[in-house]
Amino acid sequence: MGLKMDGSRLLGALVLSALSAGAVAQTTTLTADDYAKAERLMGYNTVPLVDHAVQGVAWLDDGHFGYREHDAAGDHYLRMDAAGKASPAFDQAKFAAALSKVSGKTVDAKKLGITDFSDTADGRLDVNLRGKHYLCDLKAEGVCVAGKGAKESSAKGGNEPGVLSPDKKTEAFIRNWNLWLRDAGTGAETQLTTDGVEDFGYATDNAGWKHSDEAILVWSPDSKQIATFQQDQRKTGEMYLVTTNVGHPKLEKWKYPLVGDEHVTMIERVIIDVPAKKVVRLKMAPDQHRSTLCDDVSCGRDGGWDDVQWAADGKTLAFVSSSRDHKQAWFHIADAATGTVRTVFDEKVPTYYESGNGKVNWSYLPETNEAIWFSERNNWGNLYLYDLKTGKLKRAITTGEGNVTEVLKVDAKTRTLWFRGVGRTDGVNPYYQQFWKVSLDGGKPTLLTPEASDHAVVLSPDGRLFVDTYSTPIVPPVTVLRSALDGSNVAEVAKADISRLLASGWKAPEPFTVKGRDGKTDLYGLMFKPTNFDPSKKYPIVDYVYPGPQTGSVGTRSFTPARGDHQALAELGFIVVAIDGMGTPWRSKAFHDAYFGNIIDNTLPDQVAGLKELGKRYAWIDLDRVGMWGHSGGGNATVGAMFMYPDFFKVGIAESGNHDNRNYEDDWAEKWQGLLVKDKDGNSNYDKQANQVYADKLKGHLLLAHGTMDDNVPPYQTLLVVDALIKANKDFDLLLIPNAHHGYATAGYYMTRKRWDYFVRNLMGATPPKEYALKPPKMD
Structure with a gap:
């Protein structure tokens, strides 16, 4: 979750609009018109041309x-x-x-x-x-x-972001390390806790890579209790950045635990009786600041605390703890009045335990003394029913191949569960999400969305209906209202019309499959060609990469008229591809575990195998001109590709890469690489996972970019590689973006143009137009 990505660069020389048409060697200069034609395929120009997409x-x-x-x-x-x-x-x-x-x-x-x-x-x-x-x-x-919005905060009172109670009468917020209440009607404020101190405050939000003023807590259903924690960062190490400006720079510092640190951020779980202003501290040792879903204690889509669920009567609280290395998870139940904690069951795995994709999938069913548990114990993500009295497994709720990705609703009375899943229907792309219902008592799940498409669903509060928007990367979306009972159509909401998009010259990307590093496993990708593609010509190929392990290169399998600048870059005369290599999620557990403990792998063997297969399949792909770019984890992978495969990858653009995970926040790296362990000679399992170790192998053109105020992946990560390249006497290019964070904000358009220039110049062997300016619409 912490790591995210971006991209940039390459260019050439002679005037010929044919380049727009995909001319390669014979074209030496690109014009501003060529770039303008490419820019017309950027999202801010193509998205408005799609009509009736809900x-x-x-x-x-x-x-x-x-x-x-x-x-x-x-x-x-x-x-x-x-x-x-x-x-x-x-x-x-x-x-x-x-x-x-x-x-x-x-x-x-x-x-x-x-x-x-x-x-x-x-x-x-x-x-x-x-x-x-x-x-x-x-x-x-x-x-x-x-x-401030009825959903999140009242219009009266202080400015701190608040978490609204279920009865919408009160919101809880943080002030001076303590938890406060604000009346949603009058704005009147009341202090709820008094012993919070600096770096040991209540409900504070700090994942290292993310640090905000949001309060992390869960209200009880009756709005009378709050489950939260007192977060102990007093011994956690700090990160420092300074601004670029005239005069004294401003120092930004925050708690940022690193891999291998003896002292990392911990939480002490509490339950607060709101009317009595009484804090009940749970009777357990301080817990790891971890989630079963990602590298933050709070990372779900609603911004809430993922691994915590109240009983309907507010008497008990269920929660899941994770070990520091994510290899073990424990299911606990706490008595809200006394703070007594009972551990019901646990799961331990060789690599890392996760509870789903996009959502924590366990559920607390105190009415029947049961719990629903997500596990990949059979190599696939399935659901299991546990007895809360004995802690024993009762039965599997779902079985077989394919994954449950998100449990969207559980009806304990009818003993029915609704979930999204992938890979569960033969002949359907294994990344397409479909919607199912299944009995808690077992049996075959019922498919509610039969179309071979990627389905995004939104359930009604009572669970009777759902809005289903389905599409593929090449087929625009249809939105319908359906019954959650049997999936039957109630009404058509809208059907997208891409007539105006097609009239603009837009063409859809081409899905493809290739074999992975083992020569057996299917890998799925998308290919982008110039809209005036000419199969008689030879095109350089650019591989966009994000290696995971928490997500992949391709992104959504739903329809979208632009995926970053992939199609725009292709329009300049490239073949652009994105391949989800082994080690990325949504497939089997074994697929996801492919490079556990060897994070420098970065799916690169799969990228190389896939590109070589495409080169053999299509004569118009020039495997003597292969480039790669990526952002964050993709920046790491790009540098790795240039160092590990220097004769294959000729040009690389690496943005904001986490090149040495000993310098990244503890939670992310310790999950995927494992805890840092040193041998008797002082060598660790992280030493050879750092890109700078291999800097002397660089042969091609490499552009490194980083924002100087990146508080996710600090810029020192790229400077470690810069230092090693200088010591190895290697030529390279460097772009530091002053005061930019992990995303480059408006400077991202400059970065995009630099990326185009760099690939045009160094991979295509042409000259770009001088200082072309992208022209996104101005936002009010």
Whole structure:
């Protein structure tokens, strides 16, 4: 979770628009028109050309959901009832006028940019507009006021982000290392804890790579108790960065534990009785700051605390602890009144235990004294039912090949469970998510989404209906309303129309499969060609890489009109590919474990095998001109490719790479590489996993890039490689982006152009236009 990625560079020389057409050796200069043609395939130009693609689906109540779609006339915000009748969600013209008054800027009713919306209890509209909330009364003339949003915080009181209670009357927030309450109606504030001190505060959020003011806690269903922790960072090491500016730089420092540190961040779990302001400390030793899902104690999509679940009556709390190396997980139940903790069962694995993809999949069922547990014990992610009294396995809920990825609902009364899964239907791409229901008592799961597509589903609060948007990388989305009972269609919501996109010259990427390093395992990828591809020509090939292990190179298997700048780069005269190599998730446990403990592998043997197979399959791929780029983990992999396969990869662009994981946060690296262990000579299992060790092997063109205020992967990671390259007397290029974080913000467009230039110049052997400027639309 901590690591994420990006990209950039390559160029050439002579004027010939034919390059746009895919000309290679005979073209030596690219023009600004060639780059402009490529830029037309960037997401900010292609996404607006897709009509009626449903986005932002959110259920407003059991019988209504809101969503937005788009066409040539602009954006439309709609709501649909359970019978499939759609109507405008609100008066967009009135809303635009009201928003113009409160913001002081003219707002276009057809280009509102609303992220999501909901109804408040008093009938107002709660709107999230590019991260800012507005509460709007549109019944009369239309009035909007700026606020924090009904979902997350009241419009009154302090500015700290709060976590709203289930009854929506109170929110909890952090101030001065303690937990406070804020009345959602009046804004009145009450201090809940008093013994929080610096670096030993309540509900504080710090994963090293992520540090925020958000409060990490879980309210009980009756809004009378809070499960949280006191996070102990007093002995945790610090990270330091300084700003680039005229005058004294500003020092940024924060707690950032590293691999092998004796003292890392720990948590002491507590339950707080809100009315009594009483803190009950759970009777157990301090716990690891770990999650069964990722490298932060909180990483789920809703921003909550993933491995904690209350009983409906609030008397008990279930939670899962993970060992520092993630190899063992324990299922506990705590008595909320006394703090007594009982360990019910545990699971220990040779590599790392995970509880799902995108969501923690275990569930606490105290009414029947049962727990649902996710395990990959049979090499696939399946669900199992445990007896809470004995801690013994009762039965498998799902079996066989393919993975449960996300449990979306459990109905203990009907003993039914609904889940998303992959690889469970023969003949369907193993990355396509489908939606199923299954009995807790076993039996064959029922497939509710039969189309051979990637399905994104949103269940109604009562679980009777779901909105299903399905598509593939080459087939645009269809959105339907379905019954969660049998998957039958209730209504069609919308069918995307890509006529305008196709008229612009856009072409879909091409899915392909190749064999992995073992010559047997199928690997799945996407290929991007110039839109005027000519099979009689030879094209240099660029491999975009993200090695995982927590995600892969390809990304979503749903339809999207742009995947980063892949198609735009291809338009300049390249073949661009992304391949999910062994060691990435969504396949079998063995597939995911492929390079556990040897993280410098980075799927590179699979990338090389896949590229060579494509080169043999297609005469128009020039395997003498192979490049690679990636961001974060992909930056690490790119440098590894240039050092480990110097005769194969001729050009590499490595952005913000975690090149030596001894200098990355402890949780991520210790999960995938294992705990740092030294032998009697002082050598560790991390020594040869660092890219700088192999710097003397560089032969090709390498561009290194990093933001100087990167608080995820600090810039020292790239400077270690720079230092080694200098000592090895190697030529390379370096771009440091002042004050940029892990993502480069608006400087990302400069980085994109530099990436194009670098590949054009060094892989294509051509000359790029001088200082072409990408022109994304301005955001208000």
